[in-house]
Amino acid sequence: MVSKYNLKHIDIISRRSRNDYKASNDRFPGQQQPRDRTVHGGKLRGDLASALKGFDESRPNDPRTDPVKGAFLEVELKRGGVADKLERKKSGVKPLAARLDAAENKVVGLFVPDEARAVLAHVLEEYHTGPLTEDTNNPPQKSFVDPIESFRQARLETFWTDDPAALPDDPTHWMWWEVWCVKSAEADLEELAEQLDARCAAVDQRLQFPEHVVIPVYANRTMIEIMLFGRFAIMELRRATDNPTFFLDTLDDDDQIAWTDDLANRVQWPVSDAPSVCLLDSGVNRGHHLIEPALATNEQDAVVKSWGVDDSGPFPGHGTQMAGLALHGDLTFRLGSSLPYELRHRLESVKILPPPGAKATEERFYGSVTKSAVSIAETNHPDRRRVFCMAVTNDGVSGIQPTTWSAAIDQEAAGVTIGGEQAPRRLFVISAGNAPNPIMMRDVQPVDTLAIEDPAQAWNALVVGGYTDKIDIQEPELADYKPMSDAGELSPFTRSSTLWTKGRSPYKPDIVMEAGNRAVDPTEQTVVDTNSLSVLTSGPDVSRKPLTAFRATSAATAEASRLAARLMERHPDYWPETIRGLMVHGAEWTDKMRRVLDPLGKTDAAALLRHFGYGVPSFERAVASAENHLALVAQSEIQPYTSSGGRSFKDCHYYDLPWPAAALELLGDREVKLKITLSYFVEPNPGALSTLDAYRYQSFGLRFDLKRRNETLTNFKKRVNVTERADRFDKPPSGSDDGKWRFGPDSISCGSLHSDEWSGPAAHLLTRDVLCIKPVGGWWRGRADAKVCNKKSRYALIVSIKTPDQSVTLHTDISAIITQSVAVGTDIEIDF
Structure with missing residues (x-):
């Protein structure tokens, strides 16, 4: 039997246009609720003094090493707090390992150079007693101080981001440790390990990442504690698995x-x-x-x-x-x-x-x-x-x-x-x-x-x-x-x-x-x-x-x-x-699987992706299209960010989807399925902070947004892209989406592959005819040098439409539109 999937997928790159992009909410997540600064500031000032004193009195001393010129603290952030905000580059204050405690609060290791102690104390003092800002009536240093719940003295456990049960209690227990080392301190760590008779794995057995080098180290717990607190070199610790x-x-x-x-x-x-x-x-x-x-x-x-x-x-x-x-x-x-x-x-x-x-x-x-x-x-x-x-x-x-x-x-x-x-x-x-x-x-x-x-x-x-x-x-x-x-x-x-x-x-x-x-x-x-x-x-x-x-x-x-x-x-x-x-x-x-998926709301259905994934693949459906079930494919490059004039978003892409009006009107109220899949590869930046915040792991991220049924093209562009607005706060009323997505945008917010399915009357699809591909946050934007920030990367977009009606000629009709199409807005040269 000859398969009905015997037609080529349709290339829609000619329907693509680009524009400058600015997000509607141009911030990372994790904005904090205001505090009573008198109470909160006073508590944190006391916490900091106590933590610094405790560290000075209990730090490991070993004649083979010089004491580190700084202190290691443990900082607890309220839920939603962003660990990156603890960094103060000028004074050298730097967040290290991070994990979640039982209450879902973030616990972050913090290195404070000796010369930065006074700086940190002054920041807390300003927040506690300084004059409120004129424009927002907020205390100074609010973004830094508000998310902090407490300061504590750091322990080895502060830097352990693996299973707590795998951390040995015995100070003489030898094992392979996975040491996440500051990239510039690799030689320093090697020297210290040699002084302590520990052993670092060979260079070809280490892994290089944007901000870390991961070094397997054979040592006991006592040695690791001396290495940890004797140098500013170790960001976090895990077990080196060997099973x-x-x-x-x-x-x-x-x-x-x-x-x-x-x-x-x-x-x-x-x-x-x-x-x-x-x-x-x-x-x-x-x-x-x-x-x-x-x-x-x-x-x-x-x-x-x-x-x-x-x-x-x-x-x-x-x-x-x-x-x-x-x-x-x-x-x-x-x-x-x-x-x-x-x-x-x-x-x-x-x-x-x-x-x-x-x-x-x-x-x-x-x-x-x-x-x-x-x-x-x-x-x-x-x-x-x-x-x-x-x-x-x-x-x-x-x-x-x-x-x-x-x-x-x-x-x-x-x-x-x-x-x-x-x-x-x-x-x-x-x-x-x-x-x-x-x-x-x-x-x-x-x-x-x-x-x-x-x-x-x-x-x-x-x-x-x-x-x-x-x-x-x-x-x-x-x-x-x-x-x-x-x-x-x-x-x-x-x-x-x-x-x-x-x-x-x-x-x-x-x-x-x-x-x-x-x-x-x-x-x-x-x-x-x-x-x-x-x-x-x-x-x-x-x-x-x-x-x-x-x-x-x-x-x-x-x-x-x-x-x-x-x-x-x-x-x-x-x-x-x-x-x-x-x-x-x-x-x-x-x-x-559908009997489990279909009756559920979006939240529960999304959770079941963790059981079934997106289902059972088919070579026939993946390799070719049919008249009543066809795929539109685009392969493109995009520049997510720019360093010009400050770190900001750069490009978004619009796709004018070639829906055949006559065919969809003829189908009328009969159900069609629209499926959108976006696939790209990210450059990883692993570490504990990335475990708590996906924006720290991914180099960049992309999302898709489809024009809504009763939304004009102008309002759609203004809704998804602040650059399209004369006034950035003038977000047009667009109403909510029609609720016909299987998962919804909140359920495809992590990873480098996003797929969702819309089901509804064919006639409703007629005005849902423009798709936007837009960037979200990633470490390229905030933590990389200018050359990396300005990099381009690739994505693949796949859009399919499916109807059970065997008599339609959707593939033929769309192919005809493509041959005479022009893209929405201004065309640009595609640079591959």
Whole structure:
């Protein structure tokens, strides 16, 4: 059967125009309520004096180090307070680590140079007793002082931003610490560590970020306290995790060598320059008949050459199982057919886990190992388009905040280099991590309690969770068993991000794919894994048992990588940002997921994104359009900020959407669905402050806004862009939106991928015909030098319209409009 999705997506870049942009609320969030300054100022002055005295009396003294010329304090901010406002650049007062306490207040470490003590005391005195300002009748220094609840003496715990239970109490306990060091103080920290007989990891095992260098340090707690309070060098501390694990449960299938050979003979194998799925895994056993023609010997490598390239990691077989799915998908369907088929993408393999018996010291440094693997693949084949596929996670480490590993993936995706040059952007497809796999039903944990694991919090990665359609149990010995999940529900193997911090953590997973199911006994006491509820893939025992069962989010991730590589082959001009956007845009929820989503309000529905993501992707919907379900695509550059005349926003883009009036009027009150997806890659700036404020992590952010039904074009532009107003406070009355968005703007406020769906009468869409892409805050604007502030970056915009009416010719009508269209406003030259 020929698919109805056989038409090209429509390029709408010709419908784009730009204008200077200024936000309606040109401030970062976190404005504070006024205080009683007499009471508050007096309290803080006492707090500061007491905290400074306490630090001076209790700071660690060691004859091997000189005392730091400053004090470390702990500052508590009221809810909504912005830690950046504590910084006073002229006097050297600088915020360091930050975390949330049990009451959701921010606790921030603060370094106060000795010469700045008097400055800080004077600031508090001015706030406490100084004359009120003439224009606003506020106390002086209000923006600095008002958010502060208290000053306290800093402790090591002040700078610990990891799980509190992981901080050792024993002062002699040795472990690897993840030390987030001030970038300019790296050599100073190395010298101090050497004096204390601690050990810093080698330079190639460190990660560089805009404001930090992350150094694994082997030391005990006492040494770390001396290093922390003996220099102004350490911004924050975490544990250096060393427990990466693969999620795999392998059940051997019967020997099916004849089936395998038959299928291998039916495949038209890919050409040498085809796009590839690059597996960052345990290696691949290339001798498999279903793998060898698509994986050349010079397409296999390892981050340590002595490891070899075969599948012999700590969990042998996993890489080979991933390889079969990444190439062919579920082999059940391929083996059951006698037809030939064409394979248009290849494999690459970079082994990132050492084989048994090899030194495993680099397992602590998965950020740098991942970067090395990317470099190896691109050095071997620099011109190849590829998808990086990784199904490795840190067991038990929640992705609730950015880590060195997740930030390294964000850097690689965005093409960030230490020297500042722009490297290629890259698409990473990574797994959400697996649920525990208990035997007893009483031990099964709800998905809400199982947080997606590090590094799947990476903003720029496409993160894959698991659902299942596998419900047909075939094993005779399990005849009375039933599937644990119904068809279309989440797989028992998957995790969610419902435990992550609302408003500061991106929605993950982005999509869900087949991850298999489990079987429950008739008494509902025990649960087992079974072949019939799994997918079929290539087995590592290539000469005897070339087929094996596979499941969990590893299987889902391999399938998603395959889909991405196929899209790359079909659309060689599409960027990685666009491929990611198309996969999410083409995803849909199953009926079971919709039964949960549809009755809920926007807040609850948005929370369920943390279960299902945007649904199950479809290659058909992602790769092409149909007459009654078409996609409009634009790839563009934008300059979010400018340093000219002070740091401010720079560009916004308007898109004149080419709606066919006659067709929409004919549809009238019949429902149509409009979906908008915006995909871009941010340059990360990780650290504790970024955990509390997304604007500190992202280099820039973008949002979209659609003209409302009863809104004129002039009023729309004035509403979204202060530059369009003669008076910045003259915001036109526009009324509220129609409430027909599934999630709404408040639910797509974090991350680097935003997608929402509007449903309503087709006629109502006629006047909703202009879209604005506008910037929001990011560290490029406020904390970078002028050159960085003025940088451009890319985004992919996808807009689709869908109607169940099969008789419409929307694609034909819109294509005709595009050929004779002009953009709204003044055209500009597109600079790619």
